Amino acid sequence: MNKTLTIAMPKGRIFHEAADLLVRAGYRLPPELDESRKLIIDAEEEGFRFILAKPMDVATYVEHGVADLGIAGKDVLLEEERDVYELLDLKISGCYLAVAGLPGTKMNDVSPKVATKYPNIAAAYFREQGEQVEIIKLNGSIELAPLIGLSDRIVDIVSTGRTLKENGLVEYEQITGITSRLIVNPVSYRIKDEVISNLVRRLNQVIETENIEQG
Structure with a gap:
């Protein structure tokens, strides 16, 4: 089974804050992720593939299964009402x-x-x-x-x-x-549940730790 996680991320502020969150969760991201004009970037060391998209398109990619996961603003999720699961409030881009x-x-x-x-x-x-x-x-x-x-x-x-x-x-x-949320394709959630659950756990640990420090 292909364990690579394809993650759709919007360009701009959400992208930079989400990438920073992944780094703080201990993931090693390729340096070109920050400056590249490519629309698809592989982070082979972590088994990630990133699709860089317009914010309104992220949930569409996840719903149709071309991305396992996506990072989307709650505004997009409320407006689009796509068939995706919302896994985690990332507490970014408020x-x-x-x-x-x-x-x-x-x-x-x-x-x-x-x-x-x-x-x-x-x-x-x-x-x-x-x-x-x-x-x-x-x-x-x-x-x-x-x-x-x-x-x-x-x-x-x-x-x-x-x-x-x-x-x-x-x-x-x-x-x-509005904050940015981690969303998942329902089928991907079933067949890649272990690796997705690990990602959610690591991200949530960072978010909870920072909330405690700020509180």
């Missing part, structure tokens, strides 16, 4: 989803509009609030929507709040906290 808009403005009473990269999350949130809104799906520059009159509100990821402030927007409500 942020939250929030509703924001121009200061001192109210939602349009007749046809309120909300722009977002997360239509499913936004729709569910406003349903829970008893509000009927029109969801406008955008892929970038969400902050622009209320500035040009496209929407009354936006739903987006907030980390420091700096981007909202720089664009003259304010936060109205927090929806949910």
Whole structure:
């Protein structure tokens, strides 16, 4: 049986924090992992193969079995609702989803509009609030929507709040906290349970130790 673990990881902040977590868990990663432009990198010493992907694609790769494991933000998991198991909260890349808009403005009473990269999350949130809104799906520059009159509100990821402030927007409500999670393909979890369980144990040990030290 092939014991190599294929792990899909998003590029950017999550990738760097996840790689650092693996190193602290005692895994030896190849130096080129940090700087390479390759999309597939082997860490033969540890039996890992990394697929570097866009954040929204990680769960798709895991669901379809081309990756055994993935590291994905909780926002992606809530939005995509893929057939994967969530194994561990890695406690990295912390942020939250929030509703924001121009200061001192109210939602349009007749046809309120909300722009977002997360239509499913936004729709569910406003349903829970008893509000009927029109969801406008955008892929970038969400902050622009209320500035040009496209929407009354936006739903987006907030980390420091700096981007909202720089664009003259304010936060109205927090929806949910977001951290990165370790996810697994259900079939991989059955056939590679021993090596996956060992990885989870080592990562969890680092996370718990750091939580104790910070607490």
